[in-house]
Amino acid sequence: MEANQSVLVIGGGIAGMQASLDLASRGMKVYLVEKTPSIGGRMSQLDKTFPTMDCSMCILAPKMIECFRHPNITLLTYSEVQEVKGSAGNFRVKILKKPRFVDLEKCTGCGECAQHCPVEVPNEFDMGLGVRKAIYVPFPQAVPLKYTIDDENCIKCMLCQKMCKAGAIDYDQQPETIDLNVGAIVVATGFELFDARKRTEYGYGKYPNVLTSMEFERLLSASGPTGGHLLRLSDGKIPRRIAFIQCVGSRSLKGGVSYCSSACCVYATKEGILIREHNPECEVYIFYNDLKVFGKGFQEFVNRAKDEWGVKYVRALPGEVMEDPKTGELTIWYEDTTENVTKNMKADIVILCPALVPRTTDKELAGILGLELDEFGFMKSKDPLFAPVDTNLPGVYICGYCQGPKDIPESVAQASGAAARAAEIIVAAGKEAH
Amino acid sequence: MAYEPRIVAFLCNWCSYMGADLAGTSRIQYPTNVRIIRVMCSGRVDPVFVIEAFENGADGVLVCGCHPGDCHYISGNLKAEKRIETTRKLVKLLGLGPERLRLEWVSTSEGGKFAEVVTDFTEQLRKMGQSPLKSENNPKVPKAPLNVQEVIKKAIAETNVRYCLECGKCSSSCPISRLNEAYSPRRTVEKFLIGLENKVLPTADLWTCLTCFTCTERCPSDVKFPYFVRACRRVASVDVKEELCAHRGIPMALARMMTNPKIKQDRMDWLPEGAEISEKGDLLYFVGCAPYLDVVFEDYNLGLIKTPQSVVKILNKVGIKPVILRNEKCCGHDLLWTGDLENFEKLAKINMADFKETGAKKIVAACPEGYRTFKEDYPKFLENFDFEVLHISELLSQLIDKGELKFDTKIARKVVYHDSCRLGRHMGVYEPPRKILASLPGTELVEMERNRQNALCCGVSSWLSCNKYSKGVQIDRLREAKATGADLLVTACNKCRIHWKCVTSEKLPVDPSEVTMEMRDLSVLVAEALKLM
Numbered sequence: 001m002e003a004n005q006s007v008l009v010i011g012g013g014i015a016g017m018q019a020s021l022d023l024a025s026r027g028m029k030v031y032l033v034e035k036t037p038s039i040g041g042r043m044s045q046l047d048k049t050f051p052t053m054d055c056s057m058c059i060l061a062p063k064m065i066e067c068f069r070h071p072n073i074t075l076l077t078y079s080e081v082q083e084v085k086g087s088a089g090n091f092r093v094k095i096l097k098k099p100r101f102v103d104l105e106k107c108t109g110c111g112e113c114a115q116h117c118p119v120e121v122p123n124e125f126d127m128g129l130g131v132r133k134a135i136y137v138p139f140p141q142a143v144p145l146k147y148t149i150d151d152e153n154c155i156k157c158m159l160c161q162k163m164c165k166a167g168a169i170d171y172d173q174q175p176e177t178i179d180l181n182v183g184a185i186v187v188a189t190g191f192e193l194f195d196a197r198k199r200t201e202y203g204y205g206k207y208p209n210v211l212t213s214m215e216f217e218r219l220l221s222a223s224g225p226t227g228g229h230l231l232r233l234s235d236g237k238i239p240r241r242i243a244f245i246q247c248v249g250s251r252s253l254k255g256g257v258s259y260c261s262s263a264c265c266v267y268a269t270k271e272g273i274l275i276r277e278h279n280p281e282c283e284v285y286i287f288y289n290d291l292k293v294f295g296k297g298f299q300e301f302v303n304r305a306k307d308e309w310g311v312k313y314v315r316a317l318p319g320e321v322m323e324d325p326k327t328g329e330l331t332i333w334y335e336d337t338t339e340n341v342t343k344n345m346k347a348d349i350v351i352l353c354p355a356l357v358p359r360t361t362d363k364e365l366a367g368i369l370g371l372e373l374d375e376f377g378f379m380k381s382k383d384p385l386f387a388p389v390d391t392n393l394p395g396v397y398i399c400g401y402c403q404g405p406k407d408i409p410e411s412v413a414q415a416s417g418a419a420a421r422a423a424e425i426i427v428a429a430g431k432e433a434h
Numbered sequence: 435m436a437y438e439p440r441i442v443a444f445l446c447n448w449c450s451y452m453g454a455d456l457a458g459t460s461r462i463q464y465p466t467n468v469r470i471i472r473v474m475c476s477g478r479v480d481p482v483f484v485i486e487a488f489e490n491g492a493d494g495v496l497v498c499g500c501h502p503g504d505c506h507y508i509s510g511n512l513k514a515e516k517r518i519e520t521t522r523k524l525v526k527l528l529g530l531g532p533e534r535l536r537l538e539w540v541s542t543s544e545g546g547k548f549a550e551v552v553t554d555f556t557e558q559l560r561k562m563g564q565s566p567l568k569s570e571n572n573p574k575v576p577k578a579p580l581n582v583q584e585v586i587k588k589a590i591a592e593t594n595v596r597y598c599l600e601c602g603k604c605s606s607s608c609p610i611s612r613l614n615e616a617y618s619p620r621r622t623v624e625k626f627l628i629g630l631e632n633k634v635l636p637t638a639d640l641w642t643c644l645t646c647f648t649c650t651e652r653c654p655s656d657v658k659f660p661y662f663v664r665a666c667r668r669v670a671s672v673d674v675k676e677e678l679c680a681h682r683g684i685p686m687a688l689a690r691m692m693t694n695p696k697i698k699q700d701r702m703d704w705l706p707e708g709a710e711i712s713e714k715g716d717l718l719y720f721v722g723c724a725p726y727l728d729v730v731f732e733d734y735n736l737g738l739i740k741t742p743q744s745v746v747k748i749l750n751k752v753g754i755k756p757v758i759l760r761n762e763k764c765c766g767h768d769l770l771w772t773g774d775l776e777n778f779e780k781l782a783k784i785n786m787a788d789f790k791e792t793g794a795k796k797i798v799a800a801c802p803e804g805y806r807t808f809k810e811d812y813p814k815f816l817e818n819f820d821f822e823v824l825h826i827s828e829l830l831s832q833l834i835d836k837g838e839l840k841f842d843t844k845i846a847r848k849v850v851y852h853d854s855c856r857l858g859r860h861m862g863v864y865e866p867p868r869k870i871l872a873s874l875p876g877t878e879l880v881e882m883e884r885n886r887q888n889a890l891c892c893g894v895s896s897w898l899s900c901n902k903y904s905k906g907v908q909i910d911r912l913r914e915a916k917a918t919g920a921d922l923l924v925t926a927c928n929k930c931r932i933h934w935k936c937v938t939s940e941k942l943p944v945d946p947s948e949v950t951m952e953m954r955d956l957s958v959l960v961a962e963a964l965k966l967m
Contacts, residue, residue, distance in 0.1 A: 200887050201607065201652050247654065253597060254656035289601040317599075319606030319652055322883065333612065335602030335620060342602075342611045342618065 004183035005029055005430065007422050008093055010081055010365070013041020014060065014408060015400025015415040016188035017067050022419035023186075024072035028426055031180055032067060033095060034077045035361075038142035039064055041190055045125060045214065047221040047228075049408060050270040051301035057141055057223070064143040078148060082177065084185070084369050088395025089429035093180040099173035101149035102135070106168035109137065109145035113160035113169065121153045123225075127215040129233060130225035135160045139223060183429055184395045184422035185369070187379060188415060189362055191401035194249035194256060194355035202245065204352055207323040208234035209330055213244070213267060213353045220274050230278040232349060234328050239348035241283040242275055243332055244268045245318055249355035251289070257355050257376055262405035264353040265293050269302050271351070272311035284311045285345065287318050287334060295407060321350050358402055369396060378404050389418040397421045439493040439559035441468040441552070444483060446476045448506040449541045450498035456545030464549035465556040468496065475499065476537075477510030481521040482682035484535060488525065489691050491568040494534045494559045496551070501539040511539070523729040524684075528691060529699040529761075531562060566696040578776075582669045586631055589665035597655035598623050604649035604659060609891050609907045610642055617642050617903075619649050619659050626666075640670040641678045641899050644907075645771055646891035647859035667773030679772070680900035681730070686772060688726060689764040693780040699761050701725045704739045709746045711758045718794035718821075719745060719756035720808070722801040723764060727928060734935045737958070738928050744961030745800050745826055751964060752838050757792045767803040770811060771896040782815050789821060800826040800957050802856035802927045809861065825857060826957055827926060831866040834873050841963040844876035849959075850920035851879065852911070853889035854927035867926055867956055874963045880918045890914065892930035893937070900936075908937040912949035926956040 005028055009020045012034030020030045032039065043049075044064075046056035067073050076095055083094035119134035132138075134153045137145060147168075149160070161169040196204040196212050204210045209232055211219070222228035231238055246264055249256030265288060272284040291313070293302050305311040318334040330350050335342045358377040366373050372380040372392045379398040382390035388404075389397045399418035400411040445451040451472045457464060473479060476499025484495045497518055499511040518537045526532040536555055540548045590596060604619040605611040611618050617639060625634050634640060645660035653659070672678060679686065691697060704725055705711065721742045728739040749756050766781035789797065799805040802825065809823035833839035849871055857863045864886045871879045884890050893907035894900050912934055915923045925931060931953050938950050954962075961967040 199652075247601075251599065252654035253594070254654070256654065289599055316606065317601035317603045317654070319603045319608075319649075320888070333606040335605035335611070335618060337600060337602045337620070340618065340621060341615055342605050342608070344612075 004090055004181050005426055006031065006180070006182045007184045007186060007426065008033065008081075008091070008180060008182040009186045009188065011041070011188035011190055011400070011402070012039030012067075012075075012077065013188060013190045013400060014043045014063070015190070015411040016041070016186070017063050018412045018415035019186045019188060019399060019419040019422070020067055020073050021063070021070065022416050023423060024070045026423055028072065028423065030073045031095075031182065032073055032075050033079050033081060034075070035080055036138060037078050037100065037146070037148040038138045038144070039067060039075065039077060040139070040141070040143065043408060044139060044141070045127075045217060047217050047224075048270060048274060050266045051295075051297045053270070053273070061141050064141070068143045075144065076178065077144065079178075081365060081368055088393075088425050089183050091182045091185060091395065093182055095178040095180060097176040097178055099151070099175055100146070101151070101154075101169065101171055101173050102147045103168045103170050104144065104146050106166045107146040108166050108168075109147065110165070111137075111147075112163045112165065113147055116159045116163045118157060118159065119153050119155055121150070126218045126225050127212070129215055129218055184397065184425040186418045186422050187365070187369070187371070187396065187398045187402060188400040188418075189359050189365065189402040191356040192359050194357050196248050196352045196354045198255060199248050199352075201320045202248065202318075202350070202352055203321050203323060207321070207330065209323070209328050209348065210321060210350045210352065213264070213271065213351055216271060216349075216351045220271065220278070230275065230282070232328070237328075237348060238279065239282050241285070241347045242349045242351065243345065243347040244272065244284070244286040244351045244353060245321075245332075246286065246288040246353050247317060248352040252355075257357060259376065259405055260292055261356040262292065263356065263407045265291050266295065266298050266301065266407070268351075268353055269293070269305045269311065273305050273309045276309040276311065285347070286311060286313050287316055287332070288313060289315070289317050295409070356401060356405060362402060369393065371396060378402060389414060389421055395425050437560065437564050439467050439556055440491065441494045441496055441555060441559065442487040442492045443468045443470045443496040443498065443552075444473050444476070444479045445470055445540075446499040446511070447472055447474045449500035449504060450476070450548065452542040453498070453540040453544045453548045456542065457549045460545050462545055462549040464552040467556045468552050475505065475507050475510035476514035477505075477507065477517075479514055479517070480682055481517060481524070482684050482687065484518075484521050485524065485684055485687045488528070488530060488534070488565065488567055489687050491565065493565045493568065494536065494555055496555055497535075497537045498540045498548070498551070499537070501541055504541065520729060520732065524688070524726065527699060527701050527725055527729065528688070529697060530565060530567065533558065533562065534565065566698065567691060567694055569694055569696070580669055582635075585669045586626060586666060589662050590626065592665070593658040593662040594656050595623050595627065595662055598627070598657050599655050600624065601654065603652050603654065604657070607648045607652050609646065609648065609893070609910075610644060610903050613903045613906045614642070619643070623657065623659065623662065635666075635669065636671045636674060638674045638678060638899065640666055641674070644855070644891045644893070644895045644904075646855040646895065648888075648891070651859050651887050664771055664773065667771075668775060670773065678899060680894065680897045684730065685723070685768055685897050686774065689766060689769050689781065690774070690777050692763040693777050693784070695784070697761070701762070702760050704728070704742060706743045706747060710750050710755045711746065712755045713757065714793045715755065715757045716794060717754055717756050717796045717798060718789060718792055719749065719758055720765070720797055720799045720804050721758060721762055722799065722804045724801070724928065727932065731932050731935075734932065734939070736928070736931055736935055736953075738932075740958045740967060741800055741928060741955045744955070744957040744967055747961055747966040748830070748957065748964060751966060752833055756798070757794050759788055759792070763788070765804040765807045767807045768896045770807065772898065779815055782812055786812065786816055786819055794821065796822045796824060798824050798826055798829055800926065802854045802861070803929070806856045806860050825861070825863055825866070825926070827857075827863060827866040827870060830960060831869045834870065841873065841875050843963050843965050845874045845959065845963050846876040847922045848878045848880060848920045849922045849924050850882055850915050850918045852882070852892070852915065852923060852925040852930060853886055854925055854930050855889075855891050855895065857926055858889055859887060870956065870960060871924060874959070880920050882914045882918055884914065892927070892933045894929075894933045904933075905937050908933055909942070909944060909949055912938070912951070913944070916948055916951055921952060923951050923953045924956055924959055925953070928955060931955065
């Protein structure tokens with residue numbers, strides 16, 4: 001049997017990209033499958049990263065380009081895994097390449113089409129805060145920088161076809177199935193947000209000035225809907241006080257998930273500092289239950305937020321947020337557990353830090369692969385201590401948030417681990433064949 | 435052995451007691467069956483004195499005061515007259531015979547009259563026979579001593595209290611904590627967990643909880659605080675400075691009396707003319723305390739009795755002849771939530787036996803408390819409580835779905851619906867009442883800022899801790915309802931309406947126009963839309 005020297009990586013976020021680059025640099029062929037039109041994942045949506053306060057896109061974009069340029073990596077964006085057969089050393093995989101209705105070879109990414117497209121829909125990349133056209137790139141640094149027609153919202157007016165000088169628009173594109181033969185598989189599907197609407201007491205979805213942290217991340221970002229200006233989208237008001245509420249759905253034995261999402265305390269601190277940076281007159285309060293900041297340099301980061309930036313921490317999980325319908329001002333009810341008094345506080349914006357949960361589509365993918373999931377829907381490790389990136393299936397490895405709660409550095413480290421484990425299979429299979 | 439009636443007599447200090455004294459000093463003979471209690475004025479005789487006298491086995495209660503116009507406090511005796519009239523209705527409902535409660539005017543000079551009254555009353559009671567409530571086992575007699583530590587240990591284990599994260603979400607959700615700084619569910623739980631229960635048990639804290647389930651709804655650790663409170667109330671002190679139980683505990687006394695198997699209530703006067711009910715059948719309608727509440731709160735003119743009347747008429751209209759128990763007992767809700775488990779269990783057993791005898795399979799309640807108690811609590815306390823329990827709103831919304839209930843009268847009103855705690859957060863019945871209201875022709879349904887899971891409590895539960903804080907909650911809720919611009923406040927819970935009517939009948943700290951609005955029971959509104967009421 002001929003040994004297969006290639007690896008399939010599912011998910012084009014930071015973990016999937018890192019695993020792909022590690023494998024590719026060892027001389028292995030990598031197929032990187034990404035469901036959306038561009039690789040980049042969650043990290044591409046972030047404004048800054050903790051605790052170094054790097055511009056997220058600035059450190060991510062080079063990695064994205066590296067994936068794109070690497071001779072050993074084949075990017076399969078806007079594609080999904082449809083079928084997996086075989087076993088370690090020899091998996092036969094069917095990939096569904098969804099039609100973009102744009103010829104990737106011809107599209108130059110000039111954007112003429114989107115300029116003329118008459119359809120505006122909420123922009124997923126901006127968490128629905130901004131708009132995009134029916135023909136779009138998710139964000140300016142997208143890789144590949146090629147346009148995609150969103151079939152669901154396209155009204156087939158053919159304007160883009162008329163405008164495209166490269167003649168890249170192809171309405172007749174059909175879904176395509178690609179057959180691959182790979183020796184190992186790395187799964188890195190990432191996370192989604194717990195639906196904050198379920199905690200009705202905080203009024204998310206009802207009050208326009210109650211946002212999720214991911215929405216707020218876009219609001220702060222220079223590439224976001226306000227161009228990085230910190231203001232309330234509901235009325236354009238410059239906020240004077242912003243409050244964060246932690247553990248919305250996390251650490252909940254009821255009405256959420258019981259685990260700690262692990263990143264929220266630190267990213268709220270980061271966003272708090274960013275607010276103070278944007279506008280020193282805007283007060284920041286972070287309502288927390290326990291500050292779980294256990295990573296390298298994280299406690300120092302929180303200390304800096306308190307001492308240098310004046311971010312205020314209140315040990316309490318608020319019971320309710322209510323809105324004054326006239327002013328849009330929000331009232332937060334909480335019991336200050338250090339003073340033992342039930343109080344309320346007014347704020348212009350309330351930011352909820354929802355639990356980070358495994359993607360709902362992981363269930364389907366696990367079914368296709370034959371992977372086991374744990375009680376929360378995370379991909380199950382073969383052994384939580386000694387084989388965290390291994391699964392119940394030899395030759396299939398997991399990394400990033402789909403394996404369990406973690407932050408960026410941990411995801412990257414784990415991705416390298418998963419890549420190394422995948423490489424072992426390929427090397428072993430190669431030796432056997434000789 | 436011959437039966438000798440026992441009469442408890444409350445005599446006013448100024449006229450009647452002197453009159454009795456005169457009978458004595460004048461050597462006028464009268465039966466020794468009377469036990470005299472001197473009160474400063476007949477107006478001092480609270481209905482609970484009468485009710486408790488009967489509960490303790492009195493065969494008759496006599497109240498004597500100054501003649502009208504002679505009251506030393508100007509109008510105390512006239513107040514007594516009104517009060518006794520109302521109390522007599524309760525005595526009638528209990529099936530004791532209204533004649534067992536007597537009010538007489540006896541002046542200082544009427545020693546002879548006093549003797550005549552006592553003689554006559556004694557003879558009358560002899561003829562009537564012993565009070566059915568005369569029993570060796572008074573239900574109010576101190577309960578068997580409980581092991582406080584055991585009760586607390588069990589409560590902690592069963593209500594997830596150990597999972598408390600100390601986050602304060604409960605306290606900041608609690609309607610009372612927001613007004614009363616001294617009260618906090620979190621700190622209450624904390625004290626129990628670190629063994630400082632003696633700092634809580636003798637205080638009003640355990641009696642302050644509205645058991646509205648707002649904290650439970652939001653608690654990330656699923657701590658069931660109201661159940662914890664309920665379990666601990668069994669061993670909490672009732673001897674605290676504040677008045678814990680509103681209406682001096684009459685509702686609890688009435689409920690306790692119903693545990694007596696000999697009681698035969700006379701409670702069916704409300705049944706509308708032409709209404710059809712059955713002795714046996716598939717569906718039993720549990721009327722609940724409406725007949726009693728209608729008497730106790732008759733001054734409020736809330737038409738509380740219209741609820742069961744409406745329900746029966748609606749059921750008849752769709753061809754259902756509900757089973758109604760003529761001697762229906764209390765469901766025990768208030769006893770359970772005030773920690774009187776012994777009497778609650780007695781009532782539960784009696785009710786289950788009564789229900790089974792009718793052959794009913796379904797139990798329908800219009801009262802959220804009864805509904806909760808049958809659906810949630812009875813199955814936990816009783817084996818074989820295998821009835822399907824429905825709230826009237828669930829039944830009606832099923833009938834609307836099937837097309838069996840159609841409305842032809844236009845109710846052109848802007849209606850706001852209040853989720854009572856029991857129906858809403860306790861049982862999760864949020865949509866059926868809204869569906870009914872939305873299907874009434876011409877009705878516009880609006881929502882309060884806090885609705886469904888987040889609805890604010892009406893301010894009092896189980897007749898406990900009616901104080902300035904509960905009044906504050908009531909006013910807050912009414913303002914919220916009024917702010918919607920609705921002209922009719924609808925709820926399925928008569929107790930909510932009683933509490934709001936109570937607060938708006940008093941001197942208000944806000945402009946009355948901000949809080950007063952027309953209120954209606956859900957079933958009554960449906961009956962009106964069907965032109966049945």
